[in-house]
Amino acid sequence: xxxxxxxxxxxxxxxxxxxxxxxxxxxxxxxxxxxxxxxxxxxxxxxxxxxxxxxxxxxxxxxxxxxxxxxxxxxxxxxxxxxxxxxxxxxxxxxxxxxxxxxxxxxxxxxxxxxxxxxxxxxxxxxxxxxxxxxxxxxxxxxxxxxxxxxxxxxxxxxxxxxxxxxxxxxxxxxxxxxxxxxxxxxxxxxxxxxxxxxxxxxxxxxxxxxxxxxxxxxxxxxxxxxxxxxxxxxxxxxxxxxxxxxxxxxxxxxxxxxxxxxxxxxxxxxxxxx
Amino acid sequence: xxxxxxxxxxxxxxxxxxxxxxxxxxxxxxxxxxxxxxxxxxxxxxxxxxxxxxxxxxxxxxxxxxxxxxxxxxxxxxxxxxxxxxxxxxxxxxxxxxxxxxxxxxxxxxxxxxxxxxxxxxxxxxxxxxxxxxxxxxxxxxxxxxxxxxxxxxxxxxxxxxxxxxxxxxxxxxxxxxxxxxxxxxxxxxxxxxxxxxxxxxxxxxxxxxxxxxxxxxxxxxxxxxxxxxxxxxxxxxxxxxxxxxxxxxxxxxxxxxxxxxxxxxxxxxxxxxx
Amino acid sequence: xxxxxxxxxxxxxxxxxxxxxxxxxxxxxxxxxxxxxxxxxxxxxxxxxxxxxxxxxxxxxxxxxxxxxxxxxxxxxxxxxxxxxxxxxxxxxxxxxxxxxxxxxxxxxxxxxxxxxxxxxxxxxxxxxxxxxxxxxxxxxxxxxxxxxxxxxxxxxxxxxxxxxxxxxxxxxxxxxxxxxxxxxxxxxxxxxxxxxxxxxxxxxxxxxxxxxxxxxxxxxxxxxxxxxxxxxxxxxxxxxxxxxxxxxxxxxxxxxxxxxxxxxxxxxxxxxxxxxxxxxxxxxxxxxxxxxxxxxx
Numbered sequence: 003x004x005x006x007x008x009x010x011x012x013x014x015x016x017x018x019x020x021x022x023x024x025x026x027x028x029x030x031x032x033x034x035x036x037x038x039x040x041x042x043x044x045x046x047x048x049x050x051x052x053x054x055x056x057x058x059x060x061x062x063x064x065x066x067x068x069x070x071x072x073x074x075x076x077x078x079x080x081x082x083x084x085x086x087x088x089x090x091x092x093x094x095x096x097x098x099x100x101x102x103x104x105x106x107x108x109x110x111x112x113x114x115x116x117x118x119x120x121x122x123x124x125x126x127x128x129x130x131x132x133x134x135x136x137x138x139x140x141x142x143x144x145x146x147x148x149x150x151x152x153x154x155x156x157x158x159x160x161x162x163x164x165x166x167x168x169x170x171x172x173x174x175x176x177x178x179x180x181x182x183x184x185x186x187x188x189x190x191x192x193x194x195x196x197x198x199x200x201x202x203x204x205x206x207x208x209x210x211x212x213x214x215x216x217x218x219x220x221x222x223x224x225x226x227x228x229x230x231x232x233x234x235x236x237x238x239x240x241x242x243x244x245x246x247x248x249x250x251x252x253x254x255x256x257x258x259x260x261x262x263x264x265x266x267x268x269x270x271x272x273x274x275x276x277x
Numbered sequence: 278x279x280x281x282x283x284x285x286x287x288x289x290x291x292x293x294x295x296x297x298x299x300x301x302x303x304x305x306x307x308x309x310x311x312x313x314x315x316x317x318x319x320x321x322x323x324x325x326x327x328x329x330x331x332x333x334x335x336x337x338x339x340x341x342x343x344x345x346x347x348x349x350x351x352x353x354x355x356x357x358x359x360x361x362x363x364x365x366x367x368x369x370x371x372x373x374x375x376x377x378x379x380x381x382x383x384x385x386x387x388x389x390x391x392x393x394x395x396x397x398x399x400x401x402x403x404x405x406x407x408x409x410x411x412x413x414x415x416x417x418x419x420x421x422x423x424x425x426x427x428x429x430x431x432x433x434x435x436x437x438x439x440x441x442x443x444x445x446x447x448x449x450x451x452x453x454x455x456x457x458x459x460x461x462x463x464x465x466x467x468x469x470x471x472x473x474x475x476x477x478x479x480x481x482x483x484x485x486x487x488x489x490x491x492x493x494x495x496x497x498x499x500x501x502x503x504x505x506x507x508x509x510x511x512x513x514x515x516x517x518x519x520x521x522x523x524x525x526x527x528x529x530x531x532x533x534x535x536x537x538x539x540x541x542x543x544x545x546x547x548x549x550x551x552x
Numbered sequence: 553x554x555x556x557x558x559x560x561x562x563x564x565x566x567x568x569x570x571x572x573x574x575x576x577x578x579x580x581x582x583x584x585x586x587x588x589x590x591x592x593x594x595x596x597x598x599x600x601x602x603x604x605x606x607x608x609x610x611x612x613x614x615x616x617x618x619x620x621x622x623x624x625x626x627x628x629x630x631x632x633x634x635x636x637x638x639x640x641x642x643x644x645x646x647x648x649x650x651x652x653x654x655x656x657x658x659x660x661x662x663x664x665x666x667x668x669x670x671x672x673x674x675x676x677x678x679x680x681x682x683x684x685x686x687x688x689x690x691x692x693x694x695x696x697x698x699x700x701x702x703x704x705x706x707x708x709x710x711x712x713x714x715x716x717x718x719x720x721x722x723x724x725x726x727x728x729x730x731x732x733x734x735x736x737x738x739x740x741x742x743x744x745x746x747x748x749x750x751x752x753x754x755x756x757x758x759x760x761x762x763x764x765x766x767x768x769x770x771x772x773x774x775x776x777x778x779x780x781x782x783x784x785x786x787x788x789x790x791x792x793x794x795x796x797x798x799x800x801x802x803x804x805x806x807x808x809x810x811x812x813x814x815x816x817x818x819x820x821x822x823x824x825x826x827x828x829x830x831x832x833x834x835x836x837x838x839x840x841x842x843x844x845x846x847x848x849x850x
Contacts, residue, residue, distance in 0.1 A: 039336055040371050040424050043608065051324040055423065057369045061610050061638040065375075075638070080376060082367070085419040086326035086342025094363055094419065114565075116581070116590060120612075121676045123638030126376075128369035130421065132340060133322045151565050154609025154703060156590040158581065159566025196566060196588075233564050236592055240562045240607065240760055285634065287622040288664045289736075293696040302742045 008184050012169035019169070020180055021050070028164070028176045028224055033235035035148050041128075043153025045235075047145040050178055051135035056145035058153040061123035075120035079108040081142060083131040103139050104129075110143050110163065110192040110202035116156040125155055136179035137165045143192050143202065144228060151236055160236075162228035163192035163202055166221040168209060173217050175224045189214070191221045195229040198222055286493045294494045298482045304490065305335075310532050312486045312539065317435060317547035319443045328418075328444025328465075330547065332436040335488065336426035338370075341436035343418045345446035345465075347456060350406070350413040358405020358413040362391035364420035364433050371425035371489075389513050390420060390433045390473070393502040397471035397510035399441060404466035408451055416441070416465065427488040430500050434473035435544060441465055442548045471504040471511065472540040476529040478521050483529055485536055497521055499529045503537040555602075557595040562760060563604060564592055570602050579604030594760060607760055611637035611702040611732040613680035617671040618689075620697065620730035621682070626658045633667065635732045637702070639680055643669060647683035666692045668728050668736070688728075695726070695738035698749055700756045702733035707759040708752060715755065715765050722772040723748055743779050747772065 009020050018024065029050030038044035041057035061075050069076050081104040085091050107129065117125065127149065129142045140163035147160040167177045169185040182188055187207020193200055200218075209217060297303060307313065313335030321340065322329040328343035350357055366383040368374040379387070394400070405414040418441060420433040448461040477487045477495040487495060496519025502511035509530070514521065521529075553572030557563055567589045569580060576582035579591045580602055589595060593604040613619070613635070621641060625632035631648075633641040645657045648669075653660065661667065667682075668689050674680035684690070700708065709716050709729055716729060725748055726738040735752060739745035751768055758764055 038338075038369075038424050040426070041369065042610065053322070055369070059368075059372055062372070063638055063640060078376075080368070084322075084340070084342055084421055085363075085417060086322055086329060086344050088325055091344035091346055091417055094365070120610075120638055126368070128367070130367065130369050130423070132342075132421075133325050135324060151592050152608060154591060154606055156579070156581075157565040158588070158590065160564065233567070236564045237562050240592075285622060285624040285663060287666045287697065289666045289692065289695060289697055291664070292694070297742065300742070304746075306746065 013172045025172050025174045035152050035235055035239035043149040045145045045148035047141050049141045052141050053133040054141050054145055055130045056149040057128045058149040060125035061120035064124035070122045073121050074117040075123040075125050077108050077125050079104045079127045081129040087131045087134040113201050114158045114161050136177050136182045140165050140190050160232045161192050162225040164224045165190040166217045175220050193225045291494050309484045315543050317439050319439050319547050327446040328440040330436045330439035332432050334432040337432045338424040339420055339422045339432045339436045341420045341440040343440045343444045346415045348415045355410040356406045357402035360400045360416040362394050362418045363387050364390050370422035392511045393434050393473045397469045397504055401466040401468040427492050428486050430475050439544050439547045469504050471502040473500050473502045474533040474536050475500040476532050501533040563589040563595045575601045577601045577603035606703045609703045613671045613674040615671055617731035619732040620734035623663050623665045641680045641682050643682040692736050695736050698735045700733050704756045704759045708755050718769050747775050
């Protein structure tokens with residue numbers, strides 16, 4: 003509610019951004035997987051002050067029926083901002099902006115998903131923005147990728163995303179709220195890390211061609227870094243679930259039966275099946 | 278959230294809970310008048326919301342946020358500010374919640390939680406006036422469930438109260454016909470605090486703080502808002518169309534009064550934690 | 553030719569697993585001679601085949617699966633059955649009842665009934681279709697249904713039933729484990745029921761670890777000893793009230809060593825099956841045959 007004031011400069015004389023970051027520096031990122039019990043898959047992300055929770059339900063039966071696709075699952079994304087996530091309260095009902103962002107996120111995630119595995123079903127992705135401080139659609143994609151993996155949806159890879167931009171003539175990575183509002187451009191992007199193909203690309207503001215290409219390359223590099231963080235957070239979720247007194251040394255001795263037990267136990271259902 | 282008569286609940290689920298109750302047991306070992314473990318964390322949206330709280334009631338989790346804005350008063354109360362509470366049944370919280378505009382039970386949740394705050398006159402509207410007839414503070418409290426395992430009403434009530442009591446907003450005044458911040462941070466003018474306690478009726482048995490499985494088989498529930506002086510400020514029978522006798526209502530009131538002390542304590546401790 | 557993972561390593565979607573002449577199996581996909589994981593799971597190499605054992609995921613029906621479902625609709629000669637996952641199932645009266653049967657099949661099984669059934673057909677275009685003409689397939693009564701992640705069911709059953717049999721031995725419960733992540737449990741007391749739930753939930757969260765069977769077995773032994781201790785104390789205290797206890801017919805004694813409760817209306821319960829695949833473990837039981845026949849004849 004307090005009227006926001008534009009900072010005097012977005013890049014200081016020392017070349018630092020309003021929060022002290024260097025132009026190519028990301029905000030501190032914290033990713034957690036499996037944060038909700040009800041959802042099939044879930045993840046939370048803190049990127050600077052931005053705080054978002056993503057949940058996945060599916061594949062599950064699709065209602066209304068007329069949306070079903072015969073040869074694949076329907077991917078449905080709902081991006082919602084809490085009324086209190088922004089300084090000027092956002093009205094509770096879904097806005098056109100939220101609907102557009104929902105669609106853009108769905109398009110960013112779709113190429114990574116093997117939706118053909120579940121014809122006629124739906125994969126629902128719910129994104130709740132709790133605190134918005136710039137780069138929400140990208141942070142949402144980072145969390146949603148993890149939530150999809152957590153739900154066991156088969157994927158080509160996780161999808162990392164980041165917004166690059168320009169402030170005071172300087173190209174910057176991972177825009178914060180003020181840089182987004184008062185800067186000279188905003189380029190949210192997402193990639194398939196193995197091929198570096200883009201699944202999300204938007205741009206506003208003003209860039210010449212070289213600037214834009216350089217900005218996108220900075221974005222790709224930042225995405226690759228975020229991808230490492232995503233993978234690590236996913237693995238961490240399973241290390242955490244192991245009992246503390248699991249001693250690696252004991253595993254090799256007299257344990258052949260149980261070694262086999264674990265993998266084959268889990269895979270017993272699949273042993274009968276062939277691709 | 279309340280009336281599950283049209284969902285296909287299996288006979289086993291229905292009978293299992295009633296059988297347990299008849300033996301004096303609940304699935305998680307609680308007594309009939311016992312709440313699950315309650316965790317309250319305030320200021321979870323510090324950068325954008327004026328007040329906020331995250332509440333975990335067993336496996337039910339809700340986030341409430343408060344925005345304080347400046348607006349125009351209603352014509353029939355020119356010297357009073359406005360307080361509005363909403364809640365949704367976001368599909369992120371449960372596979373039972375559907376996408377789309379709120380249905381009956383979602384609307385009921387919002388209105389019951391709102392009534393708990395409004396009827397107790399929690400926020401002193403007269404003290405929210407900036408310029409009579411022209412500018413007043415408007416207080417919006419919004420609740421977002423994140424995980425649903427029963428008893429959204431009580432969880433939401435605790436969250437809204439914790440958020441309102443820890444809200445801080447900049448003081449505004451008129452200078453040369455313009456709204457300016459004075460630099461002071463105010464707390465909301467609180468007149469009374471009432472927290473809602475919901476008792477469910479299953480056959481002739483009353484239980485507090487239902488989990489989801491128990492809500493599946495309840496005949497109805499009674500929500501009671503009780504303030505620090507043990508006054509009832511709001512009441513609602515809902516969650517199923519089963520009738521309830523005066524005798525059971527009496528018993529329910531006793532249970533709620535008893536539990537109310539602990540609920541108030543939980544909120545007070547959360548408030549103290551940030552003073 | 554190269555393999556890029558270790559035994560028991562948790563792999564993530566997009567992770568490179570192997571390169572060269574390997575075959576991409578479940579949970580993986582191939583691209584340009586490389587094999588990548590498509591899931592979060594445990595990577596496994598069997599001969600030339602690379603697969604990933606899923607640690608999460610919805611229930612996708614397979615022919616032969618034992619499933620536990622709830623009847624949601626009666627439509628002509630078909631029951632619609634909810635078995636979880638993205639595909640609703642159908643059960644045709646011909647696959648459950650002996651002919652001739654009445655026009656109104658809800659007389660035999662109705663909305664809300666919980667059934668143990670077998671998946672007899674499923675392709676992604678239609679179905680799944682269920683049948684109830686196998687051993688042990690029937691309407692389930694009493695007990696409770698626990699929902700767990702379907703991906704963890706093989707671990708809950710264990711190799712040749714080792715895990716589930718160990719649990720049944722310790723707790724003396726009746727149980728049926730559906731491949732669709734639903735477990736039906738009937739326990740002699742609420743304490744034992746809670747213990748069973750704890751065991752299943754622990755396996756669920758630690759399914760990817762080793763020596764799990766041992767740990768669960770130890771935990772159950774400890775907890776059962778505690779329960780037996782406390783019920784012994786209760787027995788001593790309540791000696792004076794035995795006559796009153798005997799008068800209340802309804803509640804069976806909360807004693808871990810007693811037989812599992814029997815529903816008064818039904819014939820004695822047959823031995824339960826873990827899954828259609830683990831038939832070797834299930835004891836031959838005449839009563840079981842009778843039970844199934846009764847379902848067919850009703």
